[in-house]
Amino acid sequence: xxxxxxxxxxxxITTADPLARETAxxxxxxxxxxxxxxxxxxxxxxxxVIRETGLTRATAAxxxxxxxxxxxxxRGSDGTLRLGPRLxxxxxxxxxxxxxxxxxxxxxxxxxxxxxxxxxxGRRDGDFSVHLDRHSGREHVGVSTRPGDRRALPDTxxxxxxxxxxxxxxxxRLFVEGGDRHTTPGWEARMHEHVRTGVVIQQxxxxxxxxxxxxxxxxxxxxxxxxxxxxxxxxxLDDAAMAALAPRVLDIAAAISGELGWVPAR
Numbered sequence: 001x002x003x004x005x006x007x008x009x010x011x012x013i014t015t016a017d018p019l020a021r022e023t024a025x026x027x028x029x030x031x032x033x034x035x036x037x038x039x040x041x042x043x044x045x046x047x048x049v050i051r052e053t054g055l056t057r058a059t060a061a062x063x064x065x066x067x068x069x070x071x072x073x074x075r076g077s078d079g080t081l082r083l084g085p086r087l088x089x090x091x092x093x094x095x096x097x098x099x100x101x102x103x104x105x106x107x108x109x110x111x112x113x114x115x116x117x118x119x120x121x122g123r124r125d126g127d128f129s130v131h132l133d134r135h136s137g138r139e140h141v142g143v144s145t146r147p148g149d150r151r152a153l154p155d156t157x158x159x160x161x162x163x164x165x166x167x168x169x170x171x172x173r174l175f176v177e178g179g180d181r182h183t184t185p186g187w188e189a190r191m192h193e194h195v196r197t198g199v200v201i202q203q204x205x206x207x208x209x210x211x212x213x214x215x216x217x218x219x220x221x222x223x224x225x226x227x228x229x230x231x232x233x234x235x236x237l238d239d240a241a242m243a244a245l246a247p248r249v250l251d252i253a254a255a256i257s258g259e260l261g262w263v264p265a266r
Contacts, residue, residue, distance in 0.1 A: 031055065031063060034053050035053065035063055035067065036067070036073070039073060039081050039082060040083060040263070041263065044080060044081055045079065046061065046081070049064065049081070064081065070084075071084040071085050071087070072084045091220065091261070100121070100217070100226055100260070101132065101133055103259045103260070104121050104133065107252050107256060108135040112135045112137050116137045117139065117230050117237070118135065118137040118139065118230070119134075119137070119228060119229070120134050120135075120145065120158060120229045121133040121134075121227075122158045122159075122162070122227055122228075122229065123162070123225065124162040124224070125150070127153055128150045128151060128152055128153060129155075129158050129159040129162055130148070130149070130150050131145055131146065131147050131148065133147055134146060134147055139236050143210055143231050143232060143233070153174055154174050155182075156204070156212065156214075157202045157212030157214035157229050157231065158214045158227045158228075158229035159227075160191065160202065160214065161194075161200045161215055161216045161224075161229065162224060163191075164191075164194060164195050164200075165223075168188065171188065171191055172188070175187055198215060199213065199215045199246045199249060199250050200212070200213070202214075203234065209234045210232070210234070211231070211232060211233070212229050212232075213230045213242055213245045214231075214249065215228060215249050215250050217253050217256050217260070218257040218260070218262040219257070219260045219262060220261025220262055222262060225260070228249065228253050229249075230249055
């Protein structure tokens with residue numbers, strides 16, 4: 001733990017008042033965490049730390065020295081501060097302990113309870129999406145997709161959500177390979193719109209015309225690692241309902257991503 005003496009303006013922790021000692025220690029810890037959070041976003045300099053935290057030069061230098069000594073921070077060859085090996089190891093251990101199915105479960109259960117629609121989780125496997133989990137809603141007519149089902153990425157809203165970080169050349173390859181039913185006029189413009197909004201709203205081709213609202217899930221590095229999708233028969237979800245559902249799906253995807261360590265860009 002960082003020494004409270006690191007901070008010039010820290011309260012006197014020699015006081016007999018245990019609450020004052022606890023408050024001083026917490027303030028010091030929070031300052032150290034503030035620095036770690038800044039460095040986690042991007043490599044920064046000591047001057048950046050001073051500017052963004054409001055610490056004095058001397059106090060910032062002592063915090064940085066303590067964090068480097070504990071290998072929570074490291075210095076690049078250009079002098080910038082980066083996450084240190086001990087923190088990177090902790091992050092890798094945390095990632096190993098994450099079970100995305102268990103993270104998603106309470107969000108999916110609440111969604112089904114309030115909306116009555118089926119919600120799915122899937123991941124990418126090359127040029128395909130693989131469904132991992134399904135929480136069935138109360139629809140009389142729904143979709144038949146089950147965990148383990150594989151579909152070409154352009155086939156579904158979930159697949160498109162998994163493609164949002166691909167470059168347009170790869171979109172074109174996947175859509176062309178999928179045939180005429182995917183390369184309908186305006187398909188590329190729609191993909192760019194999905195990227196802009198972060199959500200895929202689509203009506204599938206006949207005869208099923210499955211309607212879906214999907215969004216990607218990101219990990220701590222910002223990579224798309226999975227996607228969620230609300231998918232149902234057209235009779236259960238009209239255009240207005242799809243538009244109203246999009247923010248809810250985005251919020252669920254963002255909350256799950258947050259539990260995986262993702263932090264939205266400032």
